Amino acid sequence: MALSLEKRSDNAFSVGSFAAKTYFAELLRMVENGSVITITRNGHDVATVQSPETKENKKALAAWRGLCAIGKELSSRQKPVSLDEIQEWKNEGRK
Template structure:
């Protein structure tokens, strides 16, 4: 279980609390002794991005850049 901090203290120590969360700790924020929020580490996003990974998997229609009067009506009411 992580640490518990009241909101007033959290406001003055936010950078330190975020650093602790980055290190894997979960911090519960309280107001008047009641838990109200949590600062927690985000899950690892996994490996590095690979440029071009979607190459050949996405097809863009021939009319992709066409903007018709019907489109203008739908978008802008003109």
């Protein structure tokens, strides 16, 4: 029996729990090389295996996309951002 992976995106795959148990060492090598493996049981996602670096990169990318969206929103404004608005956004993020 060969390892059967379902490709989800460029570097993300899913595998059934039985195959994950059988080919665990091979899956770990894939994770070390940057892949993200989702383990499924009866067609439902039950776990994700990824390196700590991959997880941090995803968080950083999400933060960057959020900043870009804010930048686009601010660039379309007619007036500059006031200090009061910045303080209000800061306090809003703490809720």
